[in-house]
Amino acid sequence: MLVLIAMQTQPVSLVAPLRETSIVIGSLLGWLIFKEANPGRRLLGAAVVLGGVALISG
Numbered sequence: 001m002l003v004l005i006a007m008q009t010q011p012v013s014l015v016a017p018l019r020e021t022s023i024v025i026g027s028l029l030g031w032l033i034f035k036e037a038n039p040g041r042r043l044l045g046a047a048v049v050l051g052g053v054a055l056i057s058g
Helices: 002-007 012-034 040-057
Strands: none
Touching: 002 012, 012 040
16 A cells, blocks of 8 residues: 555656566565575575566666
């Protein structure tokens, strides 16, 4: 709900990267704290998402 409100009041180019960054942080915490499998796939996925964030915000 907060993301929708933020997207109505701020440019999407500011809100979307922050939202995507939370996905990366959650994925990395799942790997580090809960010892989830396939760390290579997680890091690759995080790099792809961060690349998208860089493209959106740039």
